[in-house]
Amino acid sequence: MIYGSAGKDHVPGKPVRVTINGRQYRAEEGETVLSVAIREGIPIPHLCHEESLDPYGACRLCFVEAGKHGKREMVTACTLRVAEGLEVTTDTPTVTKHRAILLELYLAEAPKSEVIKEMAARYGVMKTRFLKKMETDDPLGGKCVLCGLCVRACTEIMGAGAIGFINRGPYTEVNTPFLEPSADCYGCGACVKVCPTHAIVMEDSGSERVMKSWSGTRVPLAQCDCCGRYYAPKELAARTLSALDPQLERELAGLCPSCRGKQIAEREILARQGGAGNHA
Ligand code: SF4
Ligand code: FES
Structure with missing residues (x-):
C-alpha cells in the first residue's frame, strides 16, 4: 500500500x-x-485511533x-474519508476551544495520566473544573480515558x-467480567500496546505473566529449552506461525526467538562452509 491504511479493511482507492x-x-x-x-x-490530537482497527470516533x-x-462543518478526522477537493482546517478557534473543553473532561477522567496532562497543557489547560474520578483502588491507576x-x-484483533x-x-470502567481473573486472556499484551495513556499494567514474574490491571489474571509463560529464559505466553508461543519449513520448525520447537535465530545462523554458516568445502 502506498499511502497507509484507514482501518483494517481499507482497500486502496483512486488518487485524490x-x-x-x-x-x-x-491521498x-x-x-x-x-x-x-x-x-x-x-498534528491532530487523537486517543482512540489505531491503524489496525476500523475508525471508531470515540474520543x-x-x-x-x-x-x-x-x-465547513466540524467532523472527526478519524472517520472522515478524503475526497477530491476536500478542504480541511485542523486548528480553527472553534476546534481549539472544543479540544480544550474535551481535554478538561479527560483531565477529570484520567487525573494521573501524564499523556493527557501534556496534551491539555498544549491547549493551555492546566486544571479541570469537572469532578475528578475517584482514584482509590483503580486498577488502571487513574489513567484510563x-x-x-x-x-x-x-x-477484534486477538x-x-x-x-x-x-x-x-460515571462508574463505567474496563476490566474482566465480574472482576474475576480471565480464562480467555492469552497475555498477549495487545491491550498494553494500543492503550494511548499507558494505563494497563502487565508484569512478567518468573514463569507467569501477570495482567495486574485485569483482575490479576495470570498466564503461564513458555520456557526456552536452550537458554532457560521465559519468553512468551505459552499458548501464543504454541500458536505462532512459522515461516520455517516443517522439519526445521520441529527441530527448533521449544526455543525462544533469540536461540532460534542463533541456531539458524549457525546452521547457515555450517551449510556455507560445507558448500565451500565441496568446491575446494
Ligand atoms: S485502558 Fe487504555 S486502551 Fe483501555 S479504555 Fe482505558 S485508555 Fe483506552
Ligand atoms: S481519534 Fe478519537 S474520535 Fe478520532
Missing part, C-alpha cells in the same frame, strides 16, 4: 487531492483525513473543520474477548 491547512496533499480515496495527517506530520479529540466550496481501544484489540466495559455512567 486534499487540502489541509491551505496546502495540497495527495487515495477511502483513506481518512487523520491517516493522511499522521503520514504528512500534521472526539480529532475534530477538524472540513468541507467543499467554502462550506475509556477510549475502548484495549477492548477492541482484545476482541479474538479473545477477555475484557470489556463494566458498570454504567
